[in-house]
Structures are given as structure tokens and as C-alpha cells.
Amino acid sequence: MRLDAYDVIIRPIITEKSSAAMERNQYVFEVHPRANKIQIKEAVERAFKVKVEWVNTINVKPKPRRLGIFRGRTKAWKKAIVKVAEGQKIAFFEGAGA
Numbered sequence: 001m002r003l004d005a006y007d008v009i010i011r012p013i014i015t016e017k018s019s020a021a022m023e024r025n026q027y028v029f030e031v032h033p034r035a036n037k038i039q040i041k042e043a044v045e046r047a048f049k050v051k052v053e054w055v056n057t058i059n060v061k062p063k064p065r066r067l068g069i070f071r072g073r074t075k076a077w078k079k080a081i082v083k084v085a086e087g088q089k090i091a092f093f094e095g096a097g098a
Contacts (some may be wrong), residue, residue, distance in 0.1 A: 008035045008043035012092065013079065021081070027090055031057070031080045040080045048092065051085040 010030040018028040031040055037055040044052050057080050062073040084090065 003032060003035060003039060003043075005043035005046040008032050008039050009047060025084045025086065025088070027082050027084065029080050029082065031078050033059075033076070033078045035078070035080075037080075040082070044082050044090075048090045050088045050090060053083040053085055055083075056081045 008031055010032065013028040013030055015028075021028065027044075029040075029044075031043075035043070037057060040055050040057070041052045044050065044055075057078060060077050060079055062076045065072050065074055
């Protein structure tokens with residue numbers, strides 16, 4: 001499966017927890033569910049021009065939801081936590097975090 005850098009990275013995840021991680025040069029993204037760690041690393045390096053040290057991935061399971069009598073589930077998605085080399089930052093996140 002060949003994915004472009006912008007097909008792999010779907011969107012950044014900006015939460016309190018991910019904002020705290022930015023202080024440790026860690027950034028959180030929603031990524032394509034079939035992308036592996038190598039593809040995620042290459043995509044972040046190509047898209048943001050930074051050196052990635054490591055990538056951790058998490059498959060987020062769907063949660064049950066209800067709307068009146070209708071039962072459903074949220075979508076399943078994949079999250080990637082990316083550690084950037086010391087002294088480098090991803091400019092996209094500047095002002096969003098802490």
C-alpha cells in the first residue's frame with residue numbers, strides 16, 4: 001500500500017494531554033488506519049521538515065453511543081504519538097499548545 005505523506009496524516013489531535021506532551025517534543029496525530037510506523041515517520045519528516053526519533057501507535061476502539069432509540073458506535077481510528085528530535089518543533093502546533 002503506497003500512501004502520500006498527506007494521506008497518512010489525517011489531522012493533529014489537540015487536547016490537554018497532547019498539549020502537555022508538546023513540551024517534551026511529542027506530537028499527536030490521527031493517521032490512516034493501515035499506515036505503519038515507518039510510513040508515519042516518513043510522512044511527518046516529509047510534511048514538517050523535522051527529524052523523528054520514534055513513533056508510537058494506538059488503535060482507538062469505537063465507543064457505543066445512542067441518539068434516542070437508535071444505537072450506534074463512534075468510528076474506530078488510529079492515533080500516532082511522534083517524538084521529534086531535541087531542538088526541533090512542528091510550526092503547525094505553535095500557539096495551539098501550552
